[in-house]
Amino acid sequence: MGKDLLKGKRGIIFGALDEDSLAWHIAEKCHDEGAQLTLTNSPVALRFGGLQKLGEKINCEVIPADATKSEDLDNLFTKSMEIFGGKIDFILHSIGMSVNVRKKREYTDLNYEWMQKTFDVSAISFHRVMQTAYKKDAMNEWGSILALSYIAAQRVFPDYNEMAESKALLESFARSFGYHYAKKNKVRVNTISQSPTMTTAGSGVKGFQEFYGYAEKMSPLGNADADACAEFCAMMFSDYSRMITMQNLYHDGGFSAMGMNPDVLNM
Numbered sequence: 040m041g042k043d044l045l046k047g048k049r050g051i052i053f054g055a056l057d058e059d060s061l062a063w064h065i066a067e068k069c070h071d072e073g074a075q076l077t078l079t080n081s082p083v084a085l086r087f088g089g090l091q092k093l094g095e096k097i098n099c100e101v102i103p104a105d106a107t108k109s110e111d112l113d114n115l116f117t118k119s120m121e122i123f124g125g126k127i128d129f130i131l132h133s134i135g136m137s138v139n140v141r142k143k144r145e146y147t148d149l150n151y152e153w154m155q156k157t158f159d160v161s162a163i164s165f166h167r168v169m170q171t172a173y174k175k176d177a178m179n180e181w182g183s184i185l186a187l188s189y190i191a192a193q194r195v196f197p198d199y200n201e202m203a204e205s206k207a208l209l210e211s212f213a214r215s216f217g218y219h220y221a222k223k224n225k226v227r228v229n230t231i232s233q234s235p236t237m238t239t240a241g242s243g244v245k246g247f248q249e250f251y252g253y254a255e256k257m258s259p260l261g262n263a264d265a266d267a268c269a270e271f272c273a274m275m276f277s278d279y280s281r282m283i284t285m286q287n288l289y290h291d292g293g294f295s296a297m298g299m300n301p302d303v304l305n306m
């Protein structure tokens with residue numbers, strides 16, 4: 040049972056594909072905490088039909104939007120504000136896709152057109168979402184915007200490939216737009232750097248199973264799972280985090296602070 044942490048708040052959740060998706064868990068948690076939501080994903084992803092199921096379960100509308108298309112985002116914000124009867128309090132960007140990873144291209148042999156597509160979907164879409172909301176004056180004062188990131192933005196994880204640069208760009212957009220949005224109407228913008236989690240996007244990375252086990256051992260608290268991520272996001276959408284902005288926040292059981300863990304040597 041929720042604690043009404045988000046009672047009276049209205050949010051848009053991007054990126055729930057199936058029950059494993061981080062965004063799926065986050066949407067359920069926000070609903071549980073009393074928020075009213077709209078759910079969105081690309082038209083291609085909606086063909087799988089899973090998101091409609093979630094929409095029915097938590098009683099909210101599903102609005103298709105390709106996050107690389109400004110006209111789709113414009114429509115999404117217009118419709119969401121109509122449904123809510125007012126402005127928006129929070130947004131979750133939970134979108135990632137690498138064409139080179141999908142096509143199994145090594146980091147030293149990347150296709151640059153695919154790389155641009157990867158950046159467009161995984162990082163520039165975050166700027167696009169915020170710019171659309173900003174121009175439409177769609178956010179309430181003290182609103183909260185989050186995107187999900189990964190520690191490969193700061194450290195080398197060879198198999199994460201071009202997604203490392205996508206995440207570095209994503210985190211930079213959070214800082215830069217966070218300044219402008221704070222000045223405009225006190226909206227805060229952050230990224231959450233999440234532990235490896237078993238999802239469609241996560242398990243697409245080469246050697247993910249082994250790496251998941253390594254991170255589990257390296258982190259003194261173990262990997263943060265999708266439900267813990269959902270609880271953290273709900274807190275970040277609540278008024279309890281209203282002075283946090285332009286940050287990349289590690290949600291990783293302590294992984295990012297570790298140098299060596301003897302448990303890893305014993306693996």
Ligand SMILES: NC(=O)c1ccc[n+]([C@@H]2O[C@H](COP(=O)([O-])OP(=O)(O)OC[C@H]3O[C@@H](n4cnc5c(N)ncnc54)[C@H](O)[C@@H]3O)[C@@H](O)[C@H]2O)c1
Pocket residue numbers: 053054055056057059060061062080081084104105106107132133134135136160187188189232233234235236237238239240241242
């Ligand atoms: N799973 C992990 O280990 C992990 C760890 C840290 C960060 N993350 C990040 O969390 C976020 C969510 O990933 P996930 O692990 O839940 O996997 P997921 O595959 O369930 O979610 C990725 C989502 O991106 C959506 N998407 C792709 N292209 C799109 C487009 N053009 N327009 C709109 N949506 C589009 C997909 O449809 C999907 O719903 C991603 O940013 C990912 O990089 C994941």
